[in-house]
Amino acid sequence: MGKIASVIGLLVFFILVVGKPFYVIDEREQAIILQFGKPVRVQTEPGLKAKVPFIQTVTFFPKTLLEWDGAPGQIPTGDKTFIEMDTFARWRIVDPLQYFKTVRDEIAARERLGAIVEAVTNDFITSNTLIEVVRSSNRLMKAEDLVAEGMLEQVTQLSKVKLGREQMTRGILEQVREKMSPFGIEVVDFRIKRINYVEDVRKKVYERMIAERKQISQQFRSEGMGEARRIEGEQQKELRRIKSEAYRTVEEIKGKADAEATRIYAEAFNRDPEFYSFVNTLDIYKKSLDEKTSIIMSTDSEFFKYLKDYTN
């Protein structure tokens, strides 16, 4: 009894441990059942599954979205600027059987994807200008300070994007997706992670940026000086206006007063001009003749006529 039981137990143990009739598919996985190395069944549902022990084996594949990070490479753009590109894609295995038949494992799949992405991306980049890769819309950029000669125009030129990054990545994605579908792979997303100038170009760009900023600085200073001069001119003008207006007013007032005075005098003195002369002349004598004055008077004068003779 005990012997038989232990034999059965041992057999069961052997089948369970070595033959593995049961296997578990994780929520993140899918699997292919192979019979003597030949795929017979695809299992995409997670859970506890059974298979024929010993002759069937299971190969697992991820079901989740997978990432692919492209190594940075140097590509010349359509306008002959060398840039460093770093891209990434996200993909998933949609047909495990096809995947298993064509690429077998992830390392090979990545290599395949990398080669295709690189080729397609190169095509797109080399046939487009840099600005098409950088910008994704025609949004007009604010550049109030770039009013310096030619610079604003340059920026406006940069706003005229025909394709743009978004369109371009979509185009790349479409082509890559098409080329990857025979491998049981769906490429879900493709994006350009980084674009940078290569070292040499970067130095030149820095120089250009510096020159541009210097130009802007100079422009600001000139603008400041110009505006200051304008205000100074305004000041001079205002000053002259104020002064001349005041002068005019003053002279007008004085003139009017003089005229009025003249009228008053004339009105009064006209009643007897001779008497006016007489009175005023006497007044002038009083004011102008003093101790410094020497006078020689004739005894003929009205004043001295009594000195000679008191009779009339």
Add this chain to the structure above:
Amino acid sequence: MAWDNENRENPWRRKEAAPDPEEVLRRLKGLLGGSGISLGIVALVIALVAGLYSSFYIIEPGEVGVIQRFGRFVTMVENGPHFKIPFGVDRVTKVKREQVLEEEFGLASSATSMRGQFLPAGEDLSETLMLTGDLNVAIVPWVVQYTRSDPYKYLFKVRNPRETLRYLSEAIMRRVVGDRSINEVITERRAIAIEAKRELQKALDEAETGIHVVNLEMRKTTVPLPVQPSFNEVNQSLQEKEKMIYQAREAYNKVIPEARGEAERSVRDAEGYALERVNQARGDANRFSALLEEYTKARDVTRRRLYLEAIGEVIPNLGTKYILDPEQRGLLPLLDLGQKKGQ
């Protein structure tokens, strides 16, 4: 296929589940060589206790337990004590759903974790070097704070959600910056953060990462080190410009009101003059009129009186007086008039 098997097999599960209970019983029997029934009960109790103990687990507040039964997702449990089927049948993965995690871009801590080896020493981090829409180069560092708001998606939909978040962040930030001028990148960080956050959330949702972006914060955006002095110069020159204009305005505001006052003063002065002039004229005229009135009444005598009064006033004040007879004209040259004056 090595990778797949490695990932799939849980070594802990194998160890716990594999030993056959009969095997254990047999071994125990052999060891003690006695009453099988009582030993079987002991073994059963031990197994029961062990099973009970390993089936008990606690989910902390803010955590969610994701339950998989034979690998298949069953349910999610909220915080509190729970039981599961032991021996590797049920597997619990705890996810801190409310914990805010942070990913930094272009700050010292992340430089080594990602692609630090590509960076030449002393140069700016290539992670943050970006081309702007006007083909300039800017340095844009930022931080993304996120929670794993959907643990199911976070665990099962994407193999490497954190990596995906980083890649998407970089791609989106560059896209947003690529559509702006260098000036906008430096001055309009808020707008960039808002747009980038919106785009990032959209991309993360599309990718089913189960990640919720709590906050996307822009750090100080600058330009590469070699270019910085020229940018500072622009700021400086802008200030100089404003200063020059300000100074000119200041001078204007100082001079013009003063001139206005001065003009006002001279006008008032002229008005004073006018009043004075007219009043004087009136006075003089009235005086003359009054005199004339009396004069007309006694012309001759008044005339004489006026004349004599004047003479009487003038003569005493005069200096040297010579009184000559009209016949004595020859005397005139003898008088040294000039000398007298000189004294």
